[in-house]
Amino acid sequence: MIELRGKAVADAHKAILQEKVAAVGDSVITMAVLLVGEDHGAHMYATFMEKTAKNFGYGFVLKQLPETATQDEVVAALQELNNDAAVHGILPLMPMPKHIDTEALIDMLDPKKDIDGLTTYNIGLVTAGKGGFAPCTAKACMAILNHYDIPVEGKHVVVIGRSQVIGKPVALMTLGAHGTVTICHSRTPDLAEQVKRGDIVIAAAGRAHMITADMIKPGAVVIDVGINELEGKTVGDVDYEAVKDIASAITPVPGGVGSVTTTMMLEAVYEAYHA
DSSP: OEEOOHHHHHHHHHHHHHHHHHTTTTOOOEEEEEEESOOHHHHHHHHHHHHHHHHTTOEEEEEEEOTTOOHHHHHHHHHHHHHOTTOOEEEEOSOOOTTSOHHHHHTTSOGGGBTTOOSHHHHHHHHHTSOOOOOHHHHHHHHHHHHTTOOOTTOEEEEEOOOTTTHHHHHHHHHHTTOEEEEEOTTOTTHHHHHTTOSEEEEOSOOTTOBOGGGSOTTOEEEEOOOEEETTEEEOSBOHHHHTTTOSEEOOSSSSHHHHHHHHHHHHHHHHHHO
């Protein structure tokens, strides 16, 4: 069994990106994070992204609003970032307070600065295979498969999860790489039977250990996107200990997809700088 560790993938991509960034010269490539409210996870991620961006030599702007911020105030903050020529990429962090209409907000985001592929415009481009910014987690899954020379062409790919940020885009990307793709979700009958057909299984349902050993066919490649808390530990959607002896290759959680996603974000900011 090959453990598909994310660090090797991230390091390889960072080395190439570092050369590209060096060629920019004195210009500062800058990303911004829009943070609204008090969600602990969002605050932690904002801090993490600030450290990551600055360590890489990027500029970083944190636009932070309180839990009590109105829709108009959040829209105004986003428009300010849209209109700031010094800011190249914008990441609105979720979740936001319940009274904020996040869908309306996201579609006000400048598509050229939409580094995580959230806007309808970019979703359309990605769906049509015409470029655009794709969600970074989906790109991370593909980067791992490419780095470890795991071919998608001619393989049966089973994606568990149909969210706009991972399930749907990674299904489209594997389809674009000539895989035969099945998308499963919470209402799929005979889920185990469907998953067992997968040469490559991408688990992105957000439920701890929902993919068990009896659902994986021997020799399958397993990409676990899930990040869940279970009995005080961070675990994936896949029961790693049970599945690792059946799969030919599997990503660990933590240490797999997540570490690559951050690097995909840095790449997207660079692309936005050139947009």
